Amino acid sequence: MECTISTMGCNASADYSKHKYNETAIKATVLIQRWYRCKRAQLEVRRRYSLTIFESIEYADEQEQTQLSNFFTFMLEHRVHRGEVAHTSSGSHVSPDADSYVIEYEKIDVPDSYRGPRLSFPLNIAHAKALLNALKNRQLLHPRYVLQLLHETRRLLKEKPNITHVSVSYFKEITICGDLHGNLDDLLLVFHKNGLPSEINPYVFNGDFVDRGKNSMEILIILFVFLLIYPNDFHLNRGNHEDYILNMKYGFTKEVLKKYKVHGMTILYHLRDIFSWLPLATLVNNKVLIVHGGISDTTDLDSLNLLERNKLKTLMKLPKLETDRKNQVKIQGIPLGYPELSQWSSHPELTEEERKQVLDILWSDPKKQHGCNLNRRRGAGCCFGPDTTEQLLKKYNLKMLIRSHEFKLNGYDLTHDGKVITIFSASNYYEEGSNRGAYIRMNPDLVPRFVQYQVCTSTGKRKNWERVKTIEQSALQTLQERIFVHKQKLMDTFAKYDCNNTGRISVSDWAAVMESVLQLKLPWRTLKSRLVKTDPDGNVDYMSCFYYMDTARPMHQVQPTLVETLCKYRKDLQVIFNIIDEDESGLISPDEFRKTWKIFSSYLGIHSHDEAIDKLAQSIDYNKDGYIDFSEFLEAFHVVRKLENKAA
Amino acid sequence: MMGRAGICKDGVIAEIEKKITEAFEVFDRDGNENVDVREIGSIVRSLGCFPTEAELHELLAKVEEEEPTGYVHLEKFLPVMTKILLDRSYRPIPEDVLLHAFEALDEKKSGYITKEELVKHMTEEGEPFTEEEMEEMLSSALDPETNAVHYRDYISMMIVDETDDLPQ
Numbered sequence: 139m140e141c142t143i144s145t146m147g148c149n150a151s152a153d154y155s156k157h158k159y160n161e162t163a164i165k166a167t168v169l170i171q172r173w174y175r176c177k178r179a180q181l182e183v184r185r186r187y188s189l190t191i192f193e194s195i196e197y198a199d200e201q202e203q204t205q206l207s208n209f210f211t212f213m214l215e216h217r218v219h220r221g222e223v224a225h226t227s228s229g230s231h232v233s234p235d236a237d238s239y240v241i242e243y244e245k246i247d248v249p250d251s252y253r254g255p256r257l258s259f260p261l262n263i264a265h266a267k268a269l270l271n272a273l274k275n276r277q278l279l280h281p282r283y284v285l286q287l288l289h290e291t292r293r294l295l296k297e298k299p300n301i302t303h304v305s306v307s308y309f310k311e312i313t314i315c316g317d318l319h320g321n322l323d324d325l326l327l328v329f330h331k332n333g334l335p336s337e338i339n340p341y342v343f344n345g346d347f348v349d350r351g352k353n354s355m356e357i358l359i360i361l362f363v364f365l366l367i368y369p370n371d372f373h374l375n376r377g378n379h380e381d382y383i384l385n386m387k388y389g390f391t392k393e394v395l396k397k398y399k400v401h402g403m404t405i406l407y408h409l410r411d412i413f414s415w416l417p418l419a420t421l422v423n424n425k426v427l428i429v430h431g432g433i434s435d436t437t438d439l440d441s442l443n444l445l446e447r448n449k450l451k452t453l454m455k456l457p458k459l460e461t462d463r464k465n466q467v468k469i470q471g472i473p474l475g476y477p478e479l480s481q482w483s484s485h486p487e488l489t490e491e492e493r494k495q496v497l498d499i500l501w502s503d504p505k506k507q508h509g510c511n512l513n514r515r516r517g518a519g520c521c522f523g524p525d526t527t528e529q530l531l532k533k534y535n536l537k538m539l540i541r542s543h544e545f546k547l548n549g550y551d552l553t554h555d556g557k558v559i560t561i562f563s564a565s566n567y568y569e570e571g572s573n574r575g576a577y578i579r580m581n582p583d584l585v586p587r588f589v590q591y592q593v594c595t596s597t598g599k600r601k602n603w604e605r606v607k608t609i610e611q612s613a614l615q616t617l618q619e620r621i622f623v624h625k626q627k628l629m630d631t632f633a634k635y636d637c638n639n640t641g642r643i644s645v646s647d648w649a650a651v652m653e654s655v656l657q658l659k660l661p662w663r664t665l666k667s668r669l670v671k672t673d674p675d676g677n678v679d680y681m682s683c684f685y686y687m688d689t690a691r692p693m694h695q696v697q698p699t700l701v702e703t704l705c706k707y708r709k710d711l712q713v714i715f716n717i718i719d720e721d722e723s724g725l726i727s728p729d730e731f732r733k734t735w736k737i738f739s740s741y742l743g744i745h746s747h748d749e750a751i752d753k754l755a756q757s758i759d760y761n762k763d764g765y766i767d768f769s770e771f772l773e774a775f776h777v778v779r780k781l782e783n784k785a786a
Numbered sequence: 787m788m789g790r791a792g793i794c795k796d797g798v799i800a801e802i803e804k805k806i807t808e809a810f811e812v813f814d815r816d817g818n819e820n821v822d823v824r825e826i827g828s829i830v831r832s833l834g835c836f837p838t839e840a841e842l843h844e845l846l847a848k849v850e851e852e853e854p855t856g857y858v859h860l861e862k863f864l865p866v867m868t869k870i871l872l873d874r875s876y877r878p879i880p881e882d883v884l885l886h887a888f889e890a891l892d893e894k895k896s897g898y899i900t901k902e903e904l905v906k907h908m909t910e911e912g913e914p915f916t917e918e919e920m921e922e923m924l925s926s927a928l929d930p931e932t933n934a935v936h937y938r939d940y941i942s943m944m945i946v947d948e949t950d951d952l953p954q
Binding site: 159162163164165166167168169170171172173174175176177178179180182183186187190506507602603645646649659661662663664 | 809828829836838878884886887907914923925926
């Protein structure tokens, strides 16, 4: 570059080099800024697709869960029912309604050695504060108090109508929270930011208190305690996860059984009933409707108000029981060796129409396009458009709809021209750093104010890219589990595209196979480098995605399909174990194992030879004492243990 | 059905278009083929391009609607982005070039840049950072003990982060 600074005087050379420096510096600055912005954006994209992976798998899972859950529910109900029969046969005549619980909790002694909170009824704010403190320090509330609390809660909930009417005044703003999903830290954070519930600080919790997170039980305890102390200013709506069938799949059942080894089943039994007594909706100043999921074009508030909500213990369809001529009880054609089941009566149900009304408000999601159609993504409820919203608001002279049910990156979201608000209160839902939670504060203007938050772990401020990496690794692992579960089908389908057995197929074909077999709409080309090896000529070595998965060694020789299926349902292992262990001894005899496993595998349509199952039982019994205890049971599923250790 | 990658030009373009669509869909929350205009930058960068802010604005002008709705449609974005990828525009920055850039700001050639110096450059010159961008960069680049950015280490750390792919 020619310098033209000769006219500038004696400092010319110094100015020139400074000028040159400035130019270079600015070029360098622009380059660094350009580079940094790109890195930052790429990081954001990685975070986004990680969340997409989580979400897709979550919704795909929700669709699949019915089959096994039906079976388990049935088995579990049988166990609980037998337990109830055992209780009643030991004492005087007990009618199968509220009072039978009284005998149960009163029978439980609280030892002097118990250092946790002791509740006395009626509860007051001092109890609540003591409880919050104890639960914050991860203390367990004694089962006696849990059951007593449930008894009182049920009594109160029974009195409430299906739709709770609430009024808001200038002295009394209302706070509305969405999904918590067992995240105790979020609930504590909300109370910290927003104040404890009281007559002048009313709350509405919009369902999905349980499942997925680790402290669902604690959340329920806290919510029920405040419900009892402030029955007119503390309101709960039922969410789709307040449903014992979903709880079996999504972790709540397991959490309760783990924390309460002796009384877990009893607690679950009572909760099943309590969930069905939770109100279905809340109406604020007759203008703002709060429901967990959403609405449909057939939503009728009058009908909702009248139906007997407690008859819907679950919103899922239960399998039908058949009895054949030999009086053998069958489920979906498969005989179950439990003769006493013929006495089991099924619960009285609502009409299909009424069930749909409830399903729609607990499961629906809003969509941008007009119209109302079945919610295929979830397998229940509807997808409702802005016209459906408009129709409902007009019909009942409402201003807006507040709902939850869907994950939101920023804790809340507005749609349908601001008339539908989604509020989601579980921060870090999929993984640390994945999202914020939020709650709504509302005064009589009925203009919502949003407060966002995010729980930070004690590990301190992590760098952004470290957080994203954690989320990404977690998401990819979840995806790889799913890939493993579908290994057989994937291999068969790949083989169809690879006629010459080269072990390679095109990127295009690979992506197509992954999407169709796994039934997940994901950015496969973007994820490709994280999942498989690609040749220099651009073809995918499709078997390479299986190399990085550890498989259960002793099990694999038994039956690959069985192993894959077990892996798929590994989250239910605790439940499975409890079902098989009929006498609650903590041990399974080979006979018990064989019997139940046969039913299990034939229910799922897997062919298992007796020999294979015997071999399986033998290989699980590590200490060769003839019995399988729960740790041996877990130990056998090597993959499971690895994954569980990771999650802990 | 046999699969062969890129044996003809159409195959290459089809693959590119699919890749762009995928990246687009990650940001397309409702599945109706449009994204918020503010996300276009992230999409372009996720496809391996390194445009400056100015270049990004140019691109936006080509893909935005006549009446700015705040959204960009896939059908407008796709051909523009395909051309960019085919032309290999906005190439990534090689490690050594990045290093020279940092060195250019390090007047004393001491191997580090102080926090104050870096903040001054990044927030006042070139295409200035927002406060958020600056804070974020500092959170991973700054060595809290010396209150400076040791740029060689920083660059190595950021490069390593990229290679999380399966060993090829």
